[in-house]
Amino acid sequence: MTSLPKSTDDNFDNPSLTKGTSPSQQVDGGLFKRVKVQKMKLSALQQSYLTRRANSFRGSAQLDSSGDSAVKSPAAIFWLAIHGVCCLISLVLGFRFSRLVFFFLFSANLYTAPFRAGGGADVASPLDVSVPANRTAASRVVVGRHGIRIRPWPHPDPVEVMKAHRIMERVQREQRALFGVKNPRTVIAVTPTYVRTFQMLHLTGVMHALMLVPYDLVWIVVEAGGVTNETASIIAKSGLRTIHVGFSQRMPNSWEARHKLESRMRLHALRIVSKEKLDGVVVFADDSNMHSMEFFDEAQNVKWVGAVSVGILLHSEESSGMEEDGVSVPVQGPACNATDKLVGWHTFNSLRYTGRSAVYVDDRAPVLPRKLEWSGFVLNSRLVWKDVDGKPEWVRDLDALDGVDEDIESPLSLFKTSSVVEPLGNCGRQVLLWWLRVEARTDSKFPSRWIIDPPLDITIPSKRTPWPDAPPELPSNEKVLIGTQDQTNKPSTRTKTPRSRRNRSKRKHDTKVIGVQVSTNSEQN
Amino acid sequence: MDFWNVGFLVLLCAASVFSIGAVELGRHQPTERISGSAGDVLEDDPVGRLKVFVYELPSKYNKKILQKDPRCLTHMFAAEIFMHRFLLSSPVRTLNPEEADWFYTPVYTTCDLTPNGLPLPFKSPRMMRSAIQLISSNWPYWNRTEGADHFFVTPHDFGACFHYQEEKAIERGILPLLRRATLVQTFGQRNHVCLKEGSITIPPYAPPQKMHAHLIPDKTPRSIFVYFRGLFYDVGNDPEGGYYARGARAAVWENFKNNPLFDISTEHPTTYYEDMQRAVFCLCPLGWAPWSPRLVEAVIFGCIPVIIADDIVLPFADAIPWEEIGVFVDEKDVPQLDTILTSIPPEVILRKQRLLANPSMKQAMLFPQPAQPGDAFHQVLNGLARKLPHDRSVFLKPGEKVLNWTAGPVGDLKPW
Numbered sequence: 001m002t003s004l005p006k007s008t009d010d011n012f013d014n015p016s017l018t019k020g021t022s023p024s025q026q027v028d029g030g031l032f033k034r035v036k037v038q039k040m041k042l043s044a045l046q047q048s049y050l051t052r053r054a055n056s057f058r059g060s061a062q063l064d065s066s067g068d069s070a071v072k073s074p075a076a077i078f079w080l081a082i083h084g085v086c087c088l089i090s091l092v093l094g095f096r097f098s099r100l101v102f103f104f105l106f107s108a109n110l111y112t113a114p115f116r117a118g119g120g121a122d123v124a125s126p127l128d129v130s131v132p133a134n135r136t137a138a139s140r141v142v143v144g145r146h147g148i149r150i151r152p153w154p155h156p157d158p159v160e161v162m163k164a165h166r167i168m169e170r171v172q173r174e175q176r177a178l179f180g181v182k183n184p185r186t187v188i189a190v191t192p193t194y195v196r197t198f199q200m201l202h203l204t205g206v207m208h209a210l211m212l213v214p215y216d217l218v219w220i221v222v223e224a225g226g227v228t229n230e231t232a233s234i235i236a237k238s239g240l241r242t243i244h245v246g247f248s249q250r251m252p253n254s255w256e257a258r259h260k261l262e263s264r265m266r267l268h269a270l271r272i273v274s275k276e277k278l279d280g281v282v283v284f285a286d287d288s289n290m291h292s293m294e295f296f297d298e299a300q301n302v303k304w305v306g307a308v309s310v311g312i313l314l315h316s317e318e319s320s321g322m323e324e325d326g327v328s329v330p331v332q333g334p335a336c337n338a339t340d341k342l343v344g345w346h347t348f349n350s351l352r353y354t355g356r357s358a359v360y361v362d363d364r365a366p367v368l369p370r371k372l373e374w375s376g377f378v379l380n381s382r383l384v385w386k387d388v389d390g391k392p393e394w395v396r397d398l399d400a401l402d403g404v405d406e407d408i409e410s411p412l413s414l415f416k417t418s419s420v421v422e423p424l425g426n427c428g429r430q431v432l433l434w435w436l437r438v439e440a441r442t443d444s445k446f447p448s449r450w451i452i453d454p455p456l457d458i459t460i461p462s463k464r465t466p467w468p469d470a471p472p473e474l475p476s477n478e479k480v481l482i483g484t485q486d487q488t489n490k491p492s493t494r495t496k497t498p499r500s501r502r503n504r505s506k507r508k509h510d511t512k513v514i515g516v517q518v519s520t521n522s523e524q525n
Numbered sequence: 526m527d528f529w530n531v532g533f534l535v536l537l538c539a540a541s542v543f544s545i546g547a548v549e550l551g552r553h554q555p556t557e558r559i560s561g562s563a564g565d566v567l568e569d570d571p572v573g574r575l576k577v578f579v580y581e582l583p584s585k586y587n588k589k590i591l592q593k594d595p596r597c598l599t600h601m602f603a604a605e606i607f608m609h610r611f612l613l614s615s616p617v618r619t620l621n622p623e624e625a626d627w628f629y630t631p632v633y634t635t636c637d638l639t640p641n642g643l644p645l646p647f648k649s650p651r652m653m654r655s656a657i658q659l660i661s662s663n664w665p666y667w668n669r670t671e672g673a674d675h676f677f678v679t680p681h682d683f684g685a686c687f688h689y690q691e692e693k694a695i696e697r698g699i700l701p702l703l704r705r706a707t708l709v710q711t712f713g714q715r716n717h718v719c720l721k722e723g724s725i726t727i728p729p730y731a732p733p734q735k736m737h738a739h740l741i742p743d744k745t746p747r748s749i750f751v752y753f754r755g756l757f758y759d760v761g762n763d764p765e766g767g768y769y770a771r772g773a774r775a776a777v778w779e780n781f782k783n784n785p786l787f788d789i790s791t792e793h794p795t796t797y798y799e800d801m802q803r804a805v806f807c808l809c810p811l812g813w814a815p816w817s818p819r820l821v822e823a824v825i826f827g828c829i830p831v832i833i834a835d836d837i838v839l840p841f842a843d844a845i846p847w848e849e850i851g852v853f854v855d856e857k858d859v860p861q862l863d864t865i866l867t868s869i870p871p872e873v874i875l876r877k878q879r880l881l882a883n884p885s886m887k888q889a890m891l892f893p894q895p896a897q898p899g900d901a902f903h904q905v906l907n908g909l910a911r912k913l914p915h916d917r918s919v920f921l922k923p924g925e926k927v928l929n930w931t932a933g934p935v936g937d938l939k940p941w
Binding site: 139140141142143144145146147148149150151154155156157160161163164166167168170171172174175176178179180 | 554555691692695714715716717742743744746747748750766767768771772773775776779780781782783784785786805835836856857859860861863864866867868869871874875878
């Protein structure tokens with residue numbers, strides 16, 4: 001299939017039928033609107049004429065072209081003369097009339113005549129190839145110009161697009177079954193959380209990642225401050241199998257204490273795994289982290305304990321401080337040598353941030369991670385089971401850590417030695433998840449379940465607002481007292497508010513009104 | 526009775542083991558055995574089944590031509606050169622012509638290249654004729670059968686018709702002197718002048734190392750539905766469309782350029798091979814000739830070939846059941862291509878992918894250097910072996926002449 005060294009001024013603008021068969025590519029009535037075939041049929045005469053013309057254009061390429069006869073024969077001169085006359089007539093008329101002439105002359109012979117009409121001696125046995133007996137009837141492929149078939153509405157059909165996607169899904173499922181992880185294990189995700197403004201943001205992120213995991217999943221959510229409806233309503237949307245437990249302590253305000261409490265909450269979750277004898281791979285999906293899907297695929301490869309590289313995203317104030325360091329995003333995780341053996345750990349170097357890091361949750365300073373974050377580790381759930389044989393001897397018993405003032409910074413404390421950790425993700429070269437901590441002010445408020453309950457039809461701002469920095473006096477009407485009383489006595493949830501009311505009330509919405517509602521409905525942070 | 530129980534158990538185990546024959550589970554992907562109309566012949570070993578004698582032609586027919594233009598080793602017609610090299614060192618070669626079943630004439634007819642790299646076929650008929658004159662005068666074997674037990678490799682666009690333009694090729698027909706010989710060519714179209722009865726169709730040459738260098742992991746999900754890269758309109762030779770590809774490529778473009786399922790364009794990206802491995806279907810429409818290297822690439826990369834070329838004869842058609850492996854779409858049905866492809870049941874698609882994954886299938890499409898068992902060279906030899914033993918009509922009585930040495934256009938008769 002080579003492109004031909006033809007010249008560009010070929011005038012192949014007439015279709016040609018070279019065989020006597022009735023071709024199927026002819027115009028099929030109403031079906032094809034833009035078929036570009038011309039309705040002219042040519043005789044061999046014109047075919048060869050054109051061929052000869054084209055040949056004369058092809059100049060250098062055709063050094064030894066097979067015996068097309070010399071131009072000197074009388075017939076050739078005759079044709080030349082006719083050609084000249086026709087050109088003159090066309091010039092006068094203003095259009096090429098030759099096609100019309102031929103059409104009318106030969107229209108009778110359209111389908112039947114083998115193309116010998118009007119042959120001159122120089123019509124060098126043209127499509128005499130036309131008829132070896134074994135071929136005509138059988139060959140349906142016609143050489144020459146064909147129409148370009150375009151259907152009336154050349155745009156995608158949504159039903160077919162859906163079918164195609166289903167086919168691709170099926171193919172990909174098969175690929176996963178063949179080349180992906182064999183015998184995938186259940187993923188047990190452990191998430192410590194507590195109710196605060198950014199909880200919805202963080203938890204939704206984790207939830208969506210977990211919903212995309214193609215393996216079986218159990219989501220253990222440990223909530224500080226006890227089980228609440230707020231959290232329950234968020235995780236119920238996931239459709240995953242969840243175990244929602246409460247932890248009696250409330251989440252403290254300083255990062256130091258927070259990290260400690262989170263560690264204890266995770267251990268609590270591990271105890272649940274042990275008690276319920278959940279089988280699978282335990283990943284620590286902190287609710288402010290961002291996970292890539294490959295993380296869960298790599299987690300399937302763990303034998304006992306695995307470590308992945310975690311990218312640490314620091315919310316830092318000054319960007320100028322970063323340029324000293326070559327690496328802009330520090331990475332925590334296993335360090336390997338050239339033979340892919342674990343030789344150490346990349347941990348977070350907090351020296352650069354001493355004195356500048358956040359202490360309290362709402363400090364506007366970079367929040368530092370621990371030396372090694374829990375989320376970078378993946379465990380085989382059988383490690384925490386009691387009374388099961390096959391457990392390696394280097395794992396400490398979970399119960400032994402009970403009661404001791406556990407300052408378990410990282411899961412490495414669960415094991416007697418840290419050399420047994422398997423580096424995952426191409427030996428730690430792939431960063432599979434990212435750690436960051438962003439929280440709102442401690443006293444920030446948010447509408448319960450992030451549903452803005454519309455006020456009553458009559459929305460009256462109160463005389464006083466609880467916000468300390470707002471102007472104390474507000475324009476008031478006669479109905480002030482009644483309004484506020486109604487507000488405060490309103491039941492906490494009004495789920496069935498019609499839309500129209502909300503629209504109307506939107507016009508009157510200002511922050512102060514919301515403030516009034518929120519203070520009655522939201523949970524205190 | 527215990528003995529009988531044990532025996533029965535053993536029989537049961539044996540039966541279950543043997544029944545897993547159809548699907549190999551040892552490798553990564555389960556594949557299916559490929560058996561075409563000639564049977565399960567892809568893995569046959571031709572050694573011992575035939576003997577080939579290679580004529581020693583003066584180097585002006587082969588080596589000198591190659592020296593003049595080494596691009597002949599990498600373009601898609603390179604099969605003729607590699608076939609010669611393979612036969613020279615193959616165990617099927619014999620130095621004794623008396624015991625040979627087949628005779629091979631190493632003449633590189635597709636190596637006269639333009640500056641762009643396209644082969645010019647104008648001298649090829651004369652070169653071939655000159656070579657045949659040489660072998661018929663120096664050895665008695667040509668005259669014995671008038672070439673019926675000789676084979677030639679003619680990988681050009683339209684095979685031994687030696688022209689790139691179809692109308693002219695049809696006009697010329699197969700070179701008269703080759704009318705009795707077996708032709709090994711890439712061109713194949715049913716009921717076409719340039720495909721002789723008994724020819725062996727081979728795939729065009731595609732560089733195996735280059736393709737294998739671009740393999741991506743098997744588990745990369747196939748997320749492109751239909752993939753094609755190439756010309757739709759040959760602007761240089763046929764700007765309006767209608768001649769090139771019989772209008773089929775232009776129809777594909779006009780109908781599906783807006784369709785997100787069809788990743789088609791004329792660009793030539795560097796990730797061409799990688800993209801093919803991420804596609805479920807790869808279009809292989811005809812161009813100026815019905816065959817194309819896309820078929821080879823699609824097979825190597827596991828992408829189901831969608832063949833849009835009426836009446837095409839695909840490589841090794843008797844050994845490979847192409848209808849089960851690829852999807853054939855008539856040129857007149859191109860506007861409904863999306864309907865056709867989406868209406869294929871998923872099980873059929875998965876089965877086609879399994880067949881494509883068969884390593885012997887991929888091997889049969891390649892011309893690796895050095896030759897490996899099961900590759901295209903061996904398939905050619907297998908094809909030749911299947912034509913043995915020669916029919917009695919092959920051998921002519923002394924003095925009997927069938928070929929007309931003066932037939933053909935006048936220009937062909939001039940010496941080369």
